[in-house]
Amino acid sequence: MSRQPVIVIVGRPNVGKSTLFNRLTRSRRALVHDLPGVTRDRIVGEAPWRGGSLTVVDTGGLLFEDLDDFIPLIRSQADVAVRAADAVIFLLDGESGLMPEDREIGGWLRALDVPVVPVVNKGDRAEVEDQAAEFYSLGFGESVVISAEHGRGLAELWDFLEPHLAAALEDDELEDDDSGREARIAIVGRPNVGKSSLMNQLVEDSRVLVSDIPGTTRDAVDVVREREGMTFRFVDTAGIRRKGKTDKGPEVLSVVMARRHLERAHLCLLMVDVTEGITRQDAHVGGYAWESGRGVILVVNKWDLVEDRAATRADLEDQMARQLKFMRHSPIVFLSALTGKGVHKLFPVMQRMHVARGCKTSTSDLNRLLKAAWEGRPPASQGRKEPRFYYATQVQSSPPAFVLFTNLTRDPHFSYMRYLENTLRENLGLEGVPIRVMIRGRKN
Secondary structure, eight states: OOOOOEEEEEOSTSSSHHHHHHHHTTTSOOOOOOSSOOSOOOOOEEETTTTEEEEEEEEEOOOOOOOOHHHHHHHHHHHHHTOOSSEEEEEEEEEOOOHHHHHHHHHHHHTOOEEEEEEEEOOOHHHHHGGGGGGGGGGSSEEEEEETTBBBBBHHHHHHHHHHHHHHHHHHHHHHHTTEEEEEEEEESTTSSHHHHHHHHHHHHHHHHHSTTTOOOOOEEEEEETTEEEEEEEEEEEOOOOSSSOOOSSSOOOOOOOOHHHOOEEEEEEEEEEOOOOOOHHHHHHHHHHHHEEEEEEEEEGGGGSSHHHHHHHHHHHHHHHGGGGGGOOOOEEEEETTTTGGGHHHHHHHHHHHHHHOOOOOOHHHHHHHHHHHEEEHOSSSSSSSOOEEEEEEOOOOTEEEEESSSSSOOOOHHHHHHHHHHHHHOOOOTTOOOEEEEEOOO
16 A cells, blocks of 8 residues: 555534544544544544555534634644545534534535535434435435444544545556656645745746744645656655654644655655754654655755854764664755755756666576676675576666565575665665665575
8 A cells, every 4th residue: 555545523512523533543632522623633543454454534623703813723734634625524423412502514515625524423322223215415425323422423434434544545556557658746845944935936837835833744745847748746745854853733744744645656755954964853853754665865955144163064964874774775955945046956856766766677687797707706604515606687676676586584684685685776776766775585
C-alpha cells in the first residue's frame, strides 16, 4: 500500500464523534463528555484496515453561527481535513433526529464535493431505526445505523467506507503510472525555513502566502509548471516538527497531511536554513522522505547571507555526514529563495533524479555489473564454502530494488551491502535516489 487512506469524522456538536473515533482507533485518545464543544482540537489516530492501517481524524463540532472565537477556527480546520479526506463520515444523532444544523453541514459537504457516508449514531435505541429514513433528505443516499458507544453496526460501516478507500488507492496507482510524464515534487522542511518562498520562485508567481510566522502554511498547496518538455507538480507542505513538538491543534493535522503528500511525491526538496545549519529536526524530516522511498535533494536556503562560502560549504558537508548519513549520496543545491538566485539549478537536478528513480536495468547488464563487483571484492566466507554469486534481478522501480541470489546463509556485513549499493549508484546514475539491495541465499 503506497500510503494510508484518511477518514474524517464530521458533525454538529455532541453527536458522538469522539466516541466513534475511540471505537475505530481502539483507543481513548479523544475526550468524551456530554458537554457540547469539548473537542476543539483535531485528534488524529490510526485504525486497522486490510492488514495495515489508515488515518482517522476527529474534528470539532461544526456550527455555522459564530457563537464564540473557537467556532471559526474549528470550521476552518475541518475544511482542511475534509478536502484531504478519502472518505468523510457525516455523523448524525438518531435520537434527536434531523436538525437544521445537520442540513447546513450537508450543504457544506456537497459544495466541497467529497465522498460522504451518512452515519446515524445511537442506534441502540429502538426508535432510531424507524427515524433513520428522514436522513435521506440530506442527499447522500442510504445511511448506516450504528451505536458508537456499544460498537453496533461497525462492520456495516466499514462496508460502506470500503469502496471510497479502495477507489482512492486506485487513483494513486494511476498517478504512479503517469510518473514518466510528470514529476511530483514535495517541498519539505522545518517550519519557517523558506518553503513557500521557494515555491513562488519555482513557479515564478506569488501563489503561496509567505510570512515570518512559523506555521503559516497549514495545508499543502499544489502548483504545476512546464519546463523544457517536462511537467513539474510542486507541493508546498506545512512544516513537519519532531514527534512531541506539535501542539494538539491544527498543526497535528497539518503534519499528517504533509506526510501524506510526501508519500504521494516522487522526489522531495529538503530545505535547511544555512544560518542554523543541519539540525536533528532536519534529519527527522529527511528520514520521513528517505524511508518512504523518495529521492531527496538537500536545498540550502539563504545562501546570499553567507560570506565565507567555501568554509560554510565544508561545514555543511560535515554536518550532512553526521546528521544525514542515509542521504550521503543526495545532491546539494545552494540558493536564496528570497532573491531567486540559484533556484534555476534545481530543475536539471530534479529531472535527472526523476529519470533515475524510475530506472529499469536489463538483467544481462545488471548481472555483468554485479558479478564483476562480487568477484573483484567477494564478501567474507560463511563457514567452509566460498561465497558464490548466481544471478541478480531488478524486482522494482520507483524506487529501484534489486535481489542477488547467492549461496550465503545469512546477509553479509552492512559494509559489504553498502559496497554493492555504491556500485549500483555509480554505474546506474542513481545519485540521491533510495535503492534497496537484498540477498537471497541458502538456509542452513
